[in-house]
Structures are given as C-alpha cells and as structure tokens.
Amino acid sequence: MEIRVDDVRSQEVIELIREHLESMAPTAPLESRHALDLDGLRGPDITLWAMWDGAELAGIGALKHLSQTHAEIKSMRTAKPYLRRGVASRLLSHIMREAKSSGYSRLSLETGSMEYFQPARALYASFGFAPCAPFGDYQEDPNSVFMTLTIDEVSA
Numbered sequence: 001m002e003i004r005v006d007d008v009r010s011q012e013v014i015e016l017i018r019e020h021l022e023s024m025a026p027t028a029p030l031e032s033r034h035a036l037d038l039d040g041l042r043g044p045d046i047t048l049w050a051m052w053d054g055a056e057l058a059g060i061g062a063l064k065h066l067s068q069t070h071a072e073i074k075s076m077r078t079a080k081p082y083l084r085r086g087v088a089s090r091l092l093s094h095i096m097r098e099a100k101s102s103g104y105s106r107l108s109l110e111t112g113s114m115e116y117f118q119p120a121r122a123l124y125a126s127f128g129f130a131p132c133a134p135f136g137d138y139q140e141d142p143n144s145v146f147m148t149l150t151i152d153e154v155s156a
Helices: 011-024 087-101 115-126
Strands: 002-006 046-053 056-065 070-078 106-112 144-150
Touching: 002 087, 002 144, 011 046, 011 056, 011 070, 056 087, 056 106, 070 087, 087 115, 106 115, 115 144
Parallel strands: 070 106
Antiparallel strands: 002 046, 046 056, 056 070, 106 144
16 A cells, blocks of 8 residues: 555545545534545645555545644544554554654644544554643534644654
8 A cells, every 4th residue: 555645636535535524424513523624635734645555545644734843633534445454553653754754743633522533542542642632723622532642752
C-alpha cells in the first residue's frame, strides 16, 4: 500500500469523505460535529494523505496546522473493506512522522465521546495520545473527547 498527499479531488477520496461526514449525523448533534467538509479539507492549513491499495482507496487522514509547533489530526477514516487491517495505524504513524519532520512538537485531536468512537479513542491511546482540555477554538462539550501527544516523546 502507498500513502501519498491528496488534493481532495479524486472521486474515491470525495466519496470516503462524504461517508465520513454522513456517519457523524446519527452520533452527535450538529454543533458537536467537527469533521471538515470538502472545502475545509482543501484549505491551505490542511494536508490530507490517502492510502491506496493499487487502485483501491484504503483510508485517509489529515493534519491541520494550528501553530508553528502544534497541529491537529483530522478526518481519519478507513474504507469499509479495509477495516481492522492496520490501515488507521499505518496512516496515523505516517502522519505523526510527517508532523515531526515538519517541526511540530505537539499533536492534538478531537473525537466523539460516544461508544461509536471507542475504536478511534483506543487507537489514539495506543499511540500515546492522552486526554486533554479543549484546544484551538474548541469548547468543552460532553460529546467530544480531546487528546494530545508531545511528538518529542515519539520515535518517528
């Protein structure tokens, strides 16, 4: 499988992002959904990577620039045929290495507090992310879990 930067223009990536956004609808009220839409993922402060298995899209993950030293993981999503096959772990490892090589010293993320998001929280915790207070423009929200990691602790 190959991981490469994506410009969020291919039909496969667009469809996976739409699936990601649609999956949020039943999980939390609108004001608690923080996933970026297509335009948001095309912003100058975002880098999105896609993992390809030949011509098949296996997953996506993005990094949002918050400051010179702090970035946020966004839009992690594995395509259904690739669930539980290590795609999310490989993407997260890749994003962490890229963040470290770009000079970031802290990575943070927001994910849901509901049972639906338990696998995501477990994945992030297994990589060393720990609960934290809201960061950036986020506010306390019972539907959100905030996590952070100091990259210096990571051997990328």
